[in-house]
Amino acid sequence: MQDNARYQVHVQVEPAYLEHESDPDQDHYVFSYTVTIRNTGQVAVKLLNRHWLITDANGGERTVDGEGVVGEQPYLEPGHQFRYTSGAMLNTPVGSMEGSYDMLADDGTAFQAAIAPFTLAMPRKLH
Secondary structure, eight states: OOSSTTSOEEEEEEEEEOGGGOBGGGTBEEEEEEEEEEEOSSSOEEEEEEEEEEEETTSOEEEEEEESBTTBOOEEOTTOEEEEEEEEEESSSEEEEEEEEEEEETTSOEEEEEEEEEEEEOTTSOO
């Protein structure tokens, strides 16, 4: 993310385990995550692309890259936010995700908004 206060995007993630969609006997664990993207800078920005790194408890990694989020490329004026929910599947009861969004400010400045690592965990699997 740019050090310049003109370009600041804050990303908050709230993960949840989806028990009714998971099948632990088949090593199939489903999680949702709700993301809130806030433009805390001084210039309007548009989210162009997403980049995710998903890691399972065995160290297996997969990347997900794509245009926008949930079929949209949200445009955020300063002080505004966009919230969406998506999901991920793992073959272990615990894993993690992290990533970034490619952003474009109205003045033509391109930058990345970091998504800090967060844990995906079936309840009672972490101490």
